[in-house]
Amino acid sequence: xxxxxxxxxxxxxxxxxxxxxxxxxxxxxxxxxxxxxxxxxxxxxxxxxxxxxxxxxxxxxxxxxxxxxxxxxxxxxxxxxxxxxxxxxxxxxxxxxxxxxxxxxxxxxxxxxxxxxxxxxxxxxxxxxxxxxxxxxxxxxxxxxxxxxxxxxxxxxxxxxxxxxxxxxxxxxxxxxxxxxxxxxxxxxxxxxxxxxxxxxxxxxxxxxxxxxxxxxxxxxxxxxxxxxxxxxxxxxxxxxxxxxxxxxxxxxxxxxxxxxxxxxxxxxxxxxxxxxxxxxxxxxxxxxxxxxxxxxxxxxxxxxxxxxxxxxxxxxxxxxxxxxxxxxxxxxxxxxxxxxxxxxxxxxxxxxxxxxxxxxxxxxxxxxxxxxxxxxxxxxxx
Amino acid sequence: xxxxxxxxxxxxxxxxxxxxxxxxxxxxxxxxxxxxxxxxxxxxxxxxxxxxxxxxxxxxxxxxxxxxxxxxxxxxxxxxxxxxxxxxxxxxxxxxxxxxxxxxxxxxxxxxxxxxxxxxxxxxxxxxxxxxxxxxxxxxxxxxxxxxxxxxxxxxxxxxxxxxxxxxxxxxxxxxxxxxxxxxxxxxxxxxxxxxxxxxxxxxxxxxxxxxxxxxxxxxxxxxxxxxxxxxxxxxxxxxxxxxxxxxxxxxxxxxxxxxxxxxxxxxxxxxxxxxxxxxxxxxxxxxxxxxxxxxxxxxxxxxxxxxxxxxxxxxxxxxxxxxxxxxxxxxx
Ligand SMILES: Nc1ncnc2c1ncn2[C@@H]1O[C@H](COP(=O)(O)OP(=O)(O)OP(=O)(O)O)[C@@H](O)[C@H]1O
Ligand code: SF4
Ligand SMILES: [Mg+2]
Numbered sequence: 001x002x003x004x005x006x007x008x009x010x011x012x013x014x015x016x017x018x019x020x021x022x023x024x025x026x027x028x029x030x031x032x033x034x035x036x037x038x039x040x041x042x043x044x045x046x047x048x049x050x051x052x053x054x055x056x057x058x059x060x061x062x063x064x065x066x067x068x069x070x071x072x073x074x075x076x077x078x079x080x081x082x083x084x085x086x087x088x089x090x091x092x093x094x095x096x097x098x099x100x101x102x103x104x105x106x107x108x109x110x111x112x113x114x115x116x117x118x119x120x121x122x123x124x125x126x127x128x129x130x131x132x133x134x135x136x137x138x139x140x141x142x143x144x145x146x147x148x149x150x151x152x153x154x155x156x157x158x159x160x161x162x163x164x165x166x167x168x169x170x171x172x173x174x175x176x177x178x179x180x181x182x183x184x185x186x187x188x189x190x191x192x193x194x195x196x197x198x199x200x201x202x203x204x205x206x207x208x209x210x211x212x213x214x215x216x217x218x219x220x221x222x223x224x225x226x227x228x229x230x231x232x233x234x235x236x237x238x239x240x241x242x243x244x245x246x247x248x249x250x251x252x253x254x255x256x257x258x259x260x261x262x263x264x265x266x267x268x269x270x271x272x273x274x275x276x277x278x279x280x281x282x283x284x285x286x287x288x289x290x291x292x293x294x295x296x297x298x299x300x301x302x303x304x305x306x307x308x309x310x311x312x313x314x315x316x317x318x319x320x321x322x323x324x325x326x327x328x329x330x331x332x333x334x335x336x337x338x339x340x341x342x343x344x345x346x347x348x349x350x351x352x353x354x355x356x357x358x359x360x361x362x363x364x365x366x367x368x369x370x371x372x373x374x375x376x377x378x379x380x381x382x383x
Numbered sequence: 384x385x386x387x388x389x390x391x392x393x394x395x396x397x398x399x400x401x402x403x404x405x406x407x408x409x410x411x412x413x414x415x416x417x418x419x420x421x422x423x424x425x426x427x428x429x430x431x432x433x434x435x436x437x438x439x440x441x442x443x444x445x446x447x448x449x450x451x452x453x454x455x456x457x458x459x460x461x462x463x464x465x466x467x468x469x470x471x472x473x474x475x476x477x478x479x480x481x482x483x484x485x486x487x488x489x490x491x492x493x494x495x496x497x498x499x500x501x502x503x504x505x506x507x508x509x510x511x512x513x514x515x516x517x518x519x520x521x522x523x524x525x526x527x528x529x530x531x532x533x534x535x536x537x538x539x540x541x542x543x544x545x546x547x548x549x550x551x552x553x554x555x556x557x558x559x560x561x562x563x564x565x566x567x568x569x570x571x572x573x574x575x576x577x578x579x580x581x582x583x584x585x586x587x588x589x590x591x592x593x594x595x596x597x598x599x600x601x602x603x604x605x606x607x608x609x610x611x612x613x614x615x616x617x618x619x620x621x622x623x624x625x626x627x628x629x630x631x632x633x634x635x636x637x638x639x640x641x642x643x644x645x646x647x648x649x650x651x652x653x654x655x656x657x658x659x660x661x662x663x664x665x666x667x668x669x670x671x672x673x674x675x676x677x678x679x680x681x682x683x684x685x686x687x688x689x690x691x692x693x694x695x696x697x698x699x700x701x702x703x704x705x706x707x708x709x710x711x712x713x714x715x716x
Contacts, residue, residue, distance in 0.1 A: 111622035123613035138621040173711045
């Protein structure tokens with residue numbers, strides 16, 4: 001994990017973040033709702049999502065496929081077609097409201113203030129243009145320079161992201177690069193205008209493990225150099241553990257748990273997060289760690305479950321009085337550790353359940369080790 | 384690239400030679416005695432067996448087909464003198480035979496007919512492409528809206544009307560009733576470019592608008608697909624203006640499949656558009672071939688077949704070259 005200052009969602013903004021009002025973070029998403037009218041009905045892709053991100057820090061968004069991770073982040077760049085999308089709430093990026101912003105103003109923000117790296121680096125690059133052209137184009141839209149200067153900048157960026165012989169490779173086409181190299185090209189393209197915010201949508205999913213580690217290292221290194229904020233979207237809690245300062249867990253388009261990375265990983269309080277942790281192979285080095293997939297299927301976004309969206313798949317509904325889980329949507333509330341960690345669940349004593357039931361299942365030795373020290377650990381992490 | 388073009392030209396030439404053999408064989412072993420049409424033409428349909436026999440002998444139809452093909456092929460390269468009925472005609476290279484009716488070398492006629500067809504084809508196909516792709520792109524960008532729906536429905540309706548009807552109505556309406564486009568027909572561009580243009584504008588419009596309908600639907604589909612590609616999202620996320628995203632990034636990719644049908648259509652146009660040429664009085668390959676078929680003017684018929692095969696071979700090569708320009712992943716070796 002990086003040791004950047006002010007990593008909590010409620011932290012104070014960096015003094016260098018110019019153009020921001022006092023106390024305003026680089027990115028503040030407030031009650032964001034994104035819906036797509038389709039022939040089958042209204043797809044409720046994102047509902048009531050809020051989070052904040054400071055300059056220089058990293059937010060990890062996790063959740064299974066279809067939970068609205070990409071949709072919510074694309075909204076930050078205003079990439080949803082206004083005619084086909086119903087959007088409400090607020091997204092303030094560097095003090096400017098993105099929701100409802102005109103296309104011409106959005107154009108000046110995209111790639112300049114905030115840039116995005118997409119999941120599949122082959123399909124995300126245009127197959128018919130050289131990487132140099134695509135990089136230079138990204139630079140040229142936001143800078144009044146000659147093609148030659150833009151090309152030089154492209155070579156520089158390729159070099160920066162670790163493409164060997166960047167000078168010679170700049171005229172190659174995307175298909176002439178390996179998957180990892182293509183992702184480096186994407187990163188170079190995203191960072192070519194020194195954006196303050198970088199959104200990486202599953203940047204390593206298509207890559208093998210060693211390349212994955214290299215790309216993550218590169219992102220961290222570049223973050224230190226450029227002091228950009230990163231939103232990293234992933235299925236992989238390992239990636240989150242390595243990169244993120246804060247974690248936001250999404251389920252069925254909603255935030256279900258949100259807080260500092262360390263707290264979420266060590267004191268998760270929402271059964272869906274427990275499920276995610278249980279299905280990570282390397283959460284603990286223990287040989288007898290068990291992999292437990294979450295039962296059932298992701299919910300329909302056309303017709304989301306009543307009450308807690310996770311209730312059809314939850315193993316703990318019996319611990320909640322009545323049929324509250326099925327009838328009433330839990331509000332986001334402070335976790336028992338207090339502070340800035342919030343969760344969306346009716347359970348009264350989630351900590352106890354986690355340490356007595358869940359942890360021994362997924363990481364028995366870790367549970368043993370922690371059983372004596374839980375109290376001390378808690379005191380240490382509260383801010 | 385250069386080696387590839389040479390290779391393709393050679394293989395194209397082989398195809399054309401094979402087709403010429405096929406055409407020659409058909410000519411020879413066809414359902415009719417090849418000398419009979421000429422005899423009929425010369426005697427105003429009063430051909431007697433004695434005359435026919437003399438014709439056959441003079442023209443070498445009692446000789447072996449292989450030997451005669453050799454003579455024919457040699458004539459294409461160096462020219463020859465050719466017996467036609469009882470007379471002999473000079474047929475300079477490239478000799479494609481002597482027209483049964485006019486008794487002129489077919490090649491010479493071809494050089495007057497082909498420019499007419501080529502002019503018609505170039506103008507019409509440009510129209511197809513610009514109009515069809517333009518409307519298709521517009522529909523794709525507005526997909527799902529009433530603009531999209533009316534454009535698609537309109538093009539479907541128009542294309543369901545047979546071409547000859549559209550052409551006939553247009554000709555009746557504009558030329559005869561309204562008196563517009565009075566000089567419709569073909570006038571060589573070398574004589575009078577303005578007249579050339581004025582003569583072809585109506586057929587271009589009619590062929591172009593009618594033909595563009597399939598391009599509208601095709602490029603709409605292709606464009607919708609390419610607008611949904613991940614790299615289009617990337618282009619938007621870079622901050623490119625919509626115009627650049629659509630016309631540079633999306634259209635470039637959408638054109639690849641369109642080029643394929645364009646190649647086929649262009650070849651078809653080059654082989655002669657029978658209806659358009661007849662209705663608008665253009666003395667091109669299509670009309671020439673049709674007239675030749677009705678009187679079994681065999682040298683002309685076989686020449687039009689050859690022209691069509693050359694057109695197909697050439698436009699295929701052109702399509703492949705355009706592919707390689709459009710898509711760098713297509714390596715021409
Ligand atoms: N333009 C759209 N129109 C209709 N539905 C959409 C649209 N874009 C996304 N969706 C739907 O919204 C839901 C959330 O999609 P999103 O891409 O955000 O999921 P995700 O969390 O990124 O999943 P993954 O991990 O698979 O990338 C999905 O059910 C998807 O089908
Ligand atoms: S609210 Fe109920 S159903 Fe939802 S996660 Fe908590 S216990 Fe499970
Ligand atoms: Mg996604």
